[in-house]
Amino acid sequence: xxxxxxxxxxxxxxxxxxxxxxxxxxxxxxxxxxxxxxxxxxxxxxxxxxxxxxxxxxxxxxxxxxxxxxxxxxxxxxxxxxxxxxxxxxxxxxxxxxxxxxxxxxxxxxxxxxxxxxxxxxxxxxxxxxxxxxxxxxxxxxxxxxxxxxxxxxxxxxxxxxxxxxxxxxxxxxxxxxxxxxxxxxx
Numbered sequence: 272x273x274x275x276x277x278x279x280x281x282x283x284x285x286x287x288x289x290x291x292x293x294x295x296x297x298x299x300x301x302x303x304x305x306x307x308x309x310x311x312x313x314x315x316x317x318x319x320x321x322x323x324x325x326x327x328x329x330x331x332x333x334x335x336x337x338x339x340x341x342x343x344x345x346x347x348x349x350x351x352x353x354x355x356x357x358x359x360x361x362x363x364x365x366x367x368x369x370x371x372x373x374x375x376x377x378x379x380x381x382x383x384x385x386x387x388x389x390x391x392x393x394x395x396x397x398x399x400x401x402x403x404x405x406x407x408x409x410x411x412x413x414x415x416x417x418x419x420x421x422x423x424x425x426x427x428x429x430x431x432x433x434x435x436x437x438x439x440x441x442x443x444x445x446x447x448x449x450x451x452x453x454x455x456x457x458x
Contacts, residue, residue, distance in 0.1 A: 357388075
């Protein structure tokens, strides 16, 4: 039996041959024919001229004069005087002598230091001012709603609905096949 397969080096030559035949002269000639043919001339329609429209004149309204409002002046608030805090005097501490390493030194308590005084805060009144007397509003009367009709009584035993039956194919009917029967020619 003969070996009918093409070698791999022939495939690029075959592709080059087919692509070169795709750009043939008939396409160029067809494009040149389309460029050289003239299209039928369409007559130009005259442009319609519209009569000039009358422009309506609007009456001139007098300009309204707005009264000038005086500029509001903001009252100047007095600057509050802040109390000056006394500067605390720091005492000078004597330089401690270096004791032996086995002894842990204790710092002497400073004397004569005064803490800063707390600023005086005015006390607020403990009772709130009485609320103004508001008039009492009468309670609104709601409209009467119509009475709801009772629902109709349905019987407890309703007949069950019957569903239509689905038709079935008889079991003895052969199904058609899309593949035709064929015979093999080989023994």
